[in-house]
Amino acid sequence: MAKRNIVITGGAGFIGSHVVRLFVNKYPEYNIINLDKLTYAGNLDNLKDIENKPNYKFVKMDICDFEPFYRLMQEEKIDGIIHLAAESHVDRSIKDPFTFAKTNVMGTLSLLQAAKLYWESLPEGYEGKRFYHISTDEVYGSLALDSELFREDTPYSPHSPYSASKASSDHFVRAYHDTYGMPTIVTNCSNNYGPYQFPEKLIPLFINNIRQRKPLPVYGKGENVLDWLYVEDHARAIDLIFHRGKIAETYNIGGFNEWKNIDLIKVIIKTVDRILGNPEGHSLSLITYVTDRLGHDARYAIDSTKLQKELGWEPSLQFEEGIEKTVRWYLDNQEWIDNIISGEYQKYYDSMYSNL
Numbered sequence: 001m002a003k004r005n006i007v008i009t010g011g012a013g014f015i016g017s018h019v020v021r022l023f024v025n026k027y028p029e030y031n032i033i034n035l036d037k038l039t040y041a042g043n044l045d046n047l048k049d050i051e052n053k054p055n056y057k058f059v060k061m062d063i064c065d066f067e068p069f070y071r072l073m074q075e076e077k078i079d080g081i082i083h084l085a086a087e088s089h090v091d092r093s094i095k096d097p098f099t100f101a102k103t104n105v106m107g108t109l110s111l112l113q114a115a116k117l118y119w120e121s122l123p124e125g126y127e128g129k130r131f132y133h134i135s136t137d138e139v140y141g142s143l144a145l146d147s148e149l150f151r152e153d154t155p156y157s158p159h160s161p162y163s164a165s166k167a168s169s170d171h172f173v174r175a176y177h178d179t180y181g182m183p184t185i186v187t188n189c190s191n192n193y194g195p196y197q198f199p200e201k202l203i204p205l206f207i208n209n210i211r212q213r214k215p216l217p218v219y220g221k222g223e224n225v226l227d228w229l230y231v232e233d234h235a236r237a238i239d240l241i242f243h244r245g246k247i248a249e250t251y252n253i254g255g256f257n258e259w260k261n262i263d264l265i266k267v268i269i270k271t272v273d274r275i276l277g278n279p280e281g282h283s284l285s286l287i288t289y290v291t292d293r294l295g296h297d298a299r300y301a302i303d304s305t306k307l308q309k310e311l312g313w314e315p316s317l318q319f320e321e322g323i324e325k326t327v328r329w330y331l332d333n334q335e336w337i338d339n340i341i342s343g344e345y346q347k348y349y350d351s352m353y354s355n356l
């Protein structure tokens with residue numbers, strides 16, 4: 001295997017930490033640089049098991065800072081970028097869209113321009129280079145309950161400030177291929193779940209609230225439908241696509257695993273109650289219906305046939321198995337979650353759920 005110098009942005013976050021771990025363990029001959037600003041969502045505790053590996057380095061940097069990133073590319077002779085750094089939570093985007101435009105749009109553009117200038121300055125140009133941008137299925141908008149799934153050629157129709165910022169960054173990435181010939185790839189994935197997810201997101205939030213006997217705030221009627229994928233399956237897809245995906249292509253990544261929120265919440269409750277030794281149904285009374293999220297999309301569902309057919313990827317875990325592993329991980333790693341909850345995040349939680 002040839003040596004490669006790869007920057008993974010957002011490697012201290014949820015999905016990024018799984019991608020960093022996979023690459024560091026699987027490719028000892030690579031030089032893996034985890035570039036992360038360490039916002040509220042970045043946590044180096046996610047990577048304790050690999051932080052001393054010789055092929056791993058952490059660099060604290062904001063993706064919006066063009067000059068330092070350009071210098072890093074030169075110094076480390078970067079030939080691959082896997083870009084996950086982003087503001088990622090829809091609720092926060094509704095409160096503060098500017099931060100989402102800054103990081104997700106301008107930050108992505110800054111990385112693209114630095115990569116363009118550096119790679120075009122080399123004798124071999126773009127040969128052997130790759131800019132791989134990780135995006136979301138939310139850019140496609142909202143599906144009716146009886147309609148088809150999102151395919152790679154589904155037109156973009158983002159609704160939330162988060163998905164609008166991700167859609168914009170996807171367009172910039174494709175524009176750098178179409179205009180300058182940069183070897184880019186974009187993937188759009190459904191909702192991920194698994195260990196190390198920041199506990200403002202539905203699944204870790206609810207597991208932890210059940211443990212702490214706190215209310216479970218269900219937005220609206222809980223009838224929105226999402227497609228869920230275990231995070232390590234997403235990381236495996238990213239590895240495969242980074243190495244074997246076709247330049248300029250888009251791949252959808254999803255598990256054909258749609259759940260109505262309220263049904264998913266009942267599965268979580270059942271699993272947590274069983275593992276904690278509570279009687280069946282014990283925590284159902286914690287369910288609390290609250291005001292719906294503004295602009296809440298009715299349904300996301302992704303068709304990942306192209307990835308399955310062209311590159312042979314498929315999810316490795318059945319949902320029941322994935323949820324069992326996830327619930328056990330959060331219950332077994334209470335210190336990880338308590339460290340987050342005891343800090344700044346508590347203020348956010350109190351402001352979001354003050355009426356409960």
Ligand code: NAD
Binds near residue numbers: 134135
């Ligand atoms: P996350 O919020 O857990 O992690 C984001 C990481 O990016 C954090 O470590 C944070 O410190 C870092 N970051 C934020 N702003 C930065 C900046 N300006 N400079 C450098 N680093 C910065 O997010 P996640 O859930 O792991 O999502 C990762 C990527 O995958 C995002 O691009 C997201 O849009 C995409 N995605 C997420 C999901 C999902 O279900 N979580 C699904 C599909 C796609």
Ligand code: TYD
Binds near residue numbers: 088090191
């Ligand atoms: P979330 O985990 O916040 O992911 P995303 O930012 O990608 O939307 O939300 C997943 C779904 O769960 C979404 O339909 C909103 C809903 N939800 C609740 O009902 N209650 C909550 O407290 C949260 C955080 C989310």
